[in-house]
Structure formats: structure tokens, C-alpha cells
Amino acid sequence: MPSKSSARLAALTVAAVCSATAATQIVALPTPAHADTVRIHDIQGGTRLSPYAGEQVTDVTGIVTGIRTYGSSRGFWIQDPDPDADPATSEGVFVFTGSTPKGVAVGDAVTVSGTVSEYVPGGTSSGNQSLTEITRPTVEVLSSGNPVPAATSIDARSVPDAYTPSPNGSVNALPLRPAAYALDFYESLEGMNVTVADTRVVGATDPYAELWVTVKPDENRNRRGGTVYGSYAAQNTGRLQIQSLGRAADFPDANVGDTLAGTTAGPLDYNQYGGYTLVATRLGELRGGDLRRETTRAQHARELAVATYNVENLDPSDDTFAAHAAAIVNNLQSPDIVSLEEIQDNNGATDDGTVAADRTMAALADAIVAAGGPRYDWRAVDPADKADGGEPGGNIRQVFLFNPDRVSFTDRAGGDATTPVDVTKVRGKAALTLSPGRVDPASEAFANSRKPLAGEFVFRGRTVIVIANHFASKGGDQGLTSQYQPPARSSEQQRHLQAKAVHDFTAKILKTQKNADVVVLGDINDFEFSTTTDLLEGDGTLWSAVKSLPESERYSYVHQGNSQALDQILVSPSIRRGAFEYDSVHINAEFHDQISDHDPQVLRFRP
The missing domain is CATH 2.40.50 (OB fold (Dihydrolipoamide Acetyltransferase, E2P))
Structure with missing residues (x-):
């Protein structure tokens, strides 16, 4: 899943949003009830929409329980100290003033007259529920220092x-x-x-x-x-x-x-x-709960360690290179191959046509050496400008980072932003026509999204084909608290196409060589139980190795308090049949001082 956009920070000081200019986001019932003097529970009603939406109400009484003096949703809450007997009807309501409320304090008994509105945070297209408010209010303070209604x-x-x-x-x-x-x-x-x-x-x-x-x-x-x-x-x-x-x-x-x-x-x-x-x-x-960052074990001499790590829009202007390097060297124990997601170009979000990321990668490789790690080499294919989504101007892409003292990379020239990699047979074994190369880059599946990066490695004489991915984000999906239940997950459509394309490419490798060692990994932006993962796995073509962990350990990301698996490593049957070990290394997602919003994943196996 993507990071919260910078547009949010620019638009909000607090997450609760309401705007004096949001008239198009007001839901008004076509036949509201007659409204003279009413109580708060009458306004709230027994459903999610007020029976008084769009109506003027007069002299609504309540005690001020809280005042918001900052952000775009300024106003105060009032609550009726004399509730009705219906547990479905709320006794509180937000009074939207639009500017810093003046002349009211917590504990004031007030009457409020104004218009009842149903405001939809994020707009009606978001699918969110609405917030019942009294807008354009006239407020009269009757007394002060009253006890706030019991919580x-x-x-x-x-x-x-x-x-x-x-x-x-x-x-x-x-x-x-x-x-x-x-x-x-x-x-x-x-x-x-x-x-x-x-x-x-x-x-x-x-x-x-x-x-x-x-x-x-x-x-x-x-x-x-x-x-x-x-x-x-x-x-x-x-x-x-x-x-x-x-x-x-x-x-x-x-x-x-x-x-x-x-x-x-x-x-x-x-x-x-x-x-x-x-x-x-x-x-x-x-x-404090004394939560510690995890450290995986080092791979044995005959084990190949392959990792995936979303480094969250890394570019040369960032101050996180040393921290990422320390994570790779110490917490991940210097894997032999690392698929890096969200490597930005050499000037980050500056939108000037730059697509090369050699400065970004050189800075990371140097930082790893400074942290006591090996001198990693890397391979990537630069994207076409503004063609792969992500932060505008950043041109994010996947990059293979590898330790040349442990593995070798099989270079086959010709890979570029638009030329698709294919599968051929060399001396009876499956081989890539381009290495590194991009999988089906012209496909609709990868429009405005990162194209999979395929590379061919050799470890102790055995070829391992690795396909690095960063599937389309969940942006645009309805939230779990949506008014629509079950919420629509519209972003799945593109991920399903992407999963099918990667599966089909993997199946082509395995048709060429039944026992080929193939690793498909990255920020899949979907869960291990999702249809996206089912499509990737197909009928035994791949298997998500995170499923080898207990269910309570299957997570790499925390969204709205839910620990969930978005980063995955999938393996071909030859790897699954052998001895392997999978580790979701929790170093970021659970911490307030995270350097990325994703936890890296590590797979160790013997090719």
C-alpha cells in the first residue's frame, strides 16, 4: 500500500475534515421532517442520515464537550445531558463554525440554531459515511461551568x-x-x-x-x-x-x-x-511495551538469501541512507539478493525528465559498506519518464541489489523501458532473453504502474530467476468503515491483471524447464489470502512462502491498526519442495520512527 499522500498534509492539520466550500459533499434528504425546536437525538435519528438533513433547526440545547480550534474542521461538540431511552440515537453532534469558535468553552450550556448537514469526508465518491453536523450556526451561551455529560x-x-x-x-x-x-x-x-x-x-x-x-x-x-x-x-x-x-x-x-x-x-x-x-x-x-526491532539470522554458506524491501521513495536528498544500510546489514544480515522497491531517480520528486537512478543506488551501496556490509552491485531498467506511477517526478522502480562475492548476475543486453523480456532455452535450461528485462511493459496491466523486473542469477552453479514487483496501490478503494458494505476494492482490477501477467511469464519459464528455481517477490500491495495472490499462484505455478508462517506472523505493514501482509515472496515448486525458511523482519511498520512503512521479507533456501 502507498504512503499517505503529501496532499493530505497540505490540506489538513487534523484528519477530521469538513470545509466551508464543501457544499457539493452535503447529503440532503429530499423530504426532511419539520424542524422547529428539536433535541440532538432527534437530529441524529435512528439511521446514519439525519431526518432533518437540509433543514433549519432552532434552539438545540446541549453542553459543550470539546472545541477544535485548528485545521479545516473548526467547531465544537455539544451533547444533551438528558438522553432519551433509545440506544440507537446519539446525544452528541458537531457544530461546524468554519473558523476558530469564539465565545464558547467546555462546560457551557448553549442553544444552537443552524442548518443540519450530512458531510461526507473525502467527498461522495469516496464511499465514506457522512458526519451529521449543524452548520452556519447561531450560538447562545446560557450558563458556564456545567459538568460535561459522563463519557x-x-x-x-x-x-x-x-x-x-x-x-x-x-x-x-x-x-x-x-x-x-x-x-x-x-x-x-x-x-x-x-x-x-x-x-x-x-x-x-x-x-x-x-x-x-x-x-x-x-x-x-x-x-x-x-x-x-x-x-x-x-x-x-x-x-x-x-x-x-x-x-x-x-x-x-x-x-x-x-x-x-x-x-x-x-x-x-x-x-x-x-x-x-x-x-x-x-x-x-x-x-512503553519495549518493542524491539527484529534481526533475522545469517544465511549459511550453501543457502541463498533473497529479500524484498520497499524503501519508500528513496532518493539522494533523503537522510535515511545510513538507516536503510544498517537495516540491510544488521537486521537482514546482508542478503545475497535484495529486491528494492521505490527507488527514485537522481533528483527525486523534481519533475525535469530525469529517469536515471545511479546516484541513488551509489549512495545506498556506499552507505552499506560504511555500515560494515559487502560492496553490493545492482541492476535495474530505467522507466520512461512519468510512466510508472508513484510520486510525480520520482520515477520509482525496482532494483536488484546483489552481493557479487556470493552470487553472479547474468547480463544479457537490450533491456529497456519498453522492450519485453522473453524466455528461451540455453543448454537445456530456461534463460531470459534480456537480463535485466521488464515483463510485458506495454501491457494494459502495467499502465501507470511499475513494470516487473526480471533478472537471472547464478549461485553455486545453479541458475535462479528472480522477478521483482511493485503492484498497483490500493488507492481509491473504499475503507472498512465505508457506507457501502462490503466495501468496493476497485484497485484490485489492475492487480489481478498484473498477477495474471506475472503468473503467465513464470509458467512460461517452468514450461521451458520444469524444475527451474524462480522467485517472484516484492510489494504485491495485496494480502496472502487475496484473489491477487491466488492468480499469482495459479494451479501450483507459485506459492506464497509467507503462508509457511503462523497466521499471527503474516504481516509486513500496519494500516489503520490492522497488521497485514502486503509484501510477499512466492516460489516455484522446486524451491517449495526443498528446505527453505521465511522471515518477515519487523523493523518499520510497528514503529513511530520508521524509515519505511514496510517491513522487509527474507527467504533462505538451497537452490
Whole structure:
């Protein structure tokens, strides 16, 4: 999966988004109820859309529970201290002011008049649920210093195990069933003051001052404290995003496995980048879980060690070369071959037609030597300018890094951005016509996406063909908290085409030489249980070696508190039948000070 875009940082100070210019993102019901003086629970109603959407409401009473004075979603939350008896109707609502609220303070009893709106963070095309708000408000303060309504506890008992109804469409009009479904439970608390206690961190603090916790400590837990995403039906209902109404500088730097001890409390919001979010007026105390970065074992003399590592848009201007080098030398124990993803050109995101990445690779190779590692060599094919996706101007590509003291690279000239590699037979063995060469670069499957890089290596007299991949990102997919259930995964279409193309190329190698050693690896941007992986594997052509690990260990990436496998190494039958060892080396994804958002993977085997 790609990194959060820089556009997000430019557009937001906080992840909850709402805009005075977002009129096109307002959902108004065509026949709203008559609205004079109403209560908050009347506005929220028993579904996800307010029965008063688009209507003016007058003198809505409540106690101010939180004030957001920064970012694009400025305003405050109010909550009715006298709730009704219906658990489906929230007693809280956000009042969107558009600018820093003035004249109100937490504990004020107020009346608010304005327009009820259903704002869709990210726009209606995102598929996100909407956030009920009162906009263009007129506010009157009746009294100050009132107690804030008691926070509703969110814990393992209160959150249902079932995630959501699955109507194969929108859930917006369905009556909320907070005792049956987790998403309905969270929606029934939208805008209300809520609290969690002694929660374990399952998603490290990110650059936007947010983290993820779980209120269900035993839900798909792994040994390092994370929550594993093991199937499309294992959404992990206890996950909750945490932000803060305090200063970003005061937000804790948390790793997976740490704990927010004590009480974390504040209004429950809904935003584009994670769905339901506790925006804390009070944060628990961070207690470290002493999570350590892993180190794999060194390969034996007769073992070939092959790794994949997404180094996240590495270019000569970055200050992470020494850290990446130390990871390769120390944590990965200097693998013989490393498939590097997201190597950028020599001037990074500068968009001036530069496509060569020799300066980037020379800097990394030098850093590895400085870290005590071998003098690696490398092979790659420069992409055509702006043809492979990724950060504009960056021209990311895969690169083979290899230790010439352990393996040799079979160079066959002619590989370029547009010429496809093919398979031939040399002395009875499968061989590549180009090495390095690109697999099917003109195919629609790889339009505006990275083209697979194939290379031929020799280790102890045995040929090993390696195909490095970086499949299309998940950008554009609907989120797990989408109004559409199950959410649409539109990005799969291209990955399926890519998987089929790589599978077919691998099958051609194995048709030429049945016992060929083939390794297909990289940032697959999809799960080991996905159709993408099924298509890659085919009918036994390949097998994803991450499946050799216990289910709780199958992850290389953490997204919204879900530990999941996006980086994979797949092997041909000859490798699977022999002795091999697979390791997902957790050095990045679980840490707030990560140098990449991906964990590298290592395979050791005897060709």
C-alpha cells in the first residue's frame, strides 16, 4: 500500500475534515421532517442520515464537550445531558463554525440554531459515511461551568463482535442496531463524549499526530502486540483511531504494543482517514511495551538469501541512507539478493525528465559498506519518464541489489523501458532473453504502474530467476468503515491483471524447464489470502512462502491498526519442495520512527 499522500498534509492539520466550500459533499434528504425546536437525538435519528438533513433547526440545547480550534474542521461538540431511552440515537453532534469558535468553552450550556448537514469526508465518491453536523450556526451561551455529560465507555463488552450488516449496498438507510454490529455501535455514539481505558496501541503514531488502539486486547493479537488482519471477514472491531484536541507537539510517540494507560476521553468523530476517531480532551499516559526491532539470522554458506524491501521513495536528498544500510546489514544480515522497491531517480520528486537512478543506488551501496556490509552491485531498467506511477517526478522502480562475492548476475543486453523480456532455452535450461528485462511493459496491466523486473542469477552453479514487483496501490478503494458494505476494492482490477501477467511469464519459464528455481517477490500491495495472490499462484505455478508462517506472523505493514501482509515472496515448486525458511523482519511498520512503512521479507533456501 502507498504512503499517505503529501496532499493530505497540505490540506489538513487534523484528519477530521469538513470545509466551508464543501457544499457539493452535503447529503440532503429530499423530504426532511419539520424542524422547529428539536433535541440532538432527534437530529441524529435512528439511521446514519439525519431526518432533518437540509433543514433549519432552532434552539438545540446541549453542553459543550470539546472545541477544535485548528485545521479545516473548526467547531465544537455539544451533547444533551438528558438522553432519551433509545440506544440507537446519539446525544452528541458537531457544530461546524468554519473558523476558530469564539465565545464558547467546555462546560457551557448553549442553544444552537443552524442548518443540519450530512458531510461526507473525502467527498461522495469516496464511499465514506457522512458526519451529521449543524452548520452556519447561531450560538447562545446560557450558563458556564456545567459538568460535561459522563463519557460512554467503549470496551470489549460494549463493542459487538460482528462488524456490520452486509446489504451489498449502502447501509445509510438501515436502522442502527448498536447491540449487534460494531459500526452501528460507533455510529450510535457519533459526536458523544466517549472513553476508553488502558488500551493497547495497534497502530504507531504517524506524522499527523494520530495512532490506533484496540479495546479488545485478545482480538487476533500477535506476539508483538498488534492486531492481525487475516481475512476480509476479520475487520477487527476493537480498533479505534485516537487524535487529540491538544497540541500536536504533546501527542505521544507510541509504538505497537505500547499502552495508553488510564483514561482517554473525548468526542467521537468520523473522518476520511480512518473512520470513527476519538478526539481526546484527555489522553491516557503512554507506557512503553519495549518493542524491539527484529534481526533475522545469517544465511549459511550453501543457502541463498533473497529479500524484498520497499524503501519508500528513496532518493539522494533523503537522510535515511545510513538507516536503510544498517537495516540491510544488521537486521537482514546482508542478503545475497535484495529486491528494492521505490527507488527514485537522481533528483527525486523534481519533475525535469530525469529517469536515471545511479546516484541513488551509489549512495545506498556506499552507505552499506560504511555500515560494515559487502560492496553490493545492482541492476535495474530505467522507466520512461512519468510512466510508472508513484510520486510525480520520482520515477520509482525496482532494483536488484546483489552481493557479487556470493552470487553472479547474468547480463544479457537490450533491456529497456519498453522492450519485453522473453524466455528461451540455453543448454537445456530456461534463460531470459534480456537480463535485466521488464515483463510485458506495454501491457494494459502495467499502465501507470511499475513494470516487473526480471533478472537471472547464478549461485553455486545453479541458475535462479528472480522477478521483482511493485503492484498497483490500493488507492481509491473504499475503507472498512465505508457506507457501502462490503466495501468496493476497485484497485484490485489492475492487480489481478498484473498477477495474471506475472503468473503467465513464470509458467512460461517452468514450461521451458520444469524444475527451474524462480522467485517472484516484492510489494504485491495485496494480502496472502487475496484473489491477487491466488492468480499469482495459479494451479501450483507459485506459492506464497509467507503462508509457511503462523497466521499471527503474516504481516509486513500496519494500516489503520490492522497488521497485514502486503509484501510477499512466492516460489516455484522446486524451491517449495526443498528446505527453505521465511522471515518477515519487523523493523518499520510497528514503529513511530520508521524509515519505511514496510517491513522487509527474507527467504533462505538451497537452490
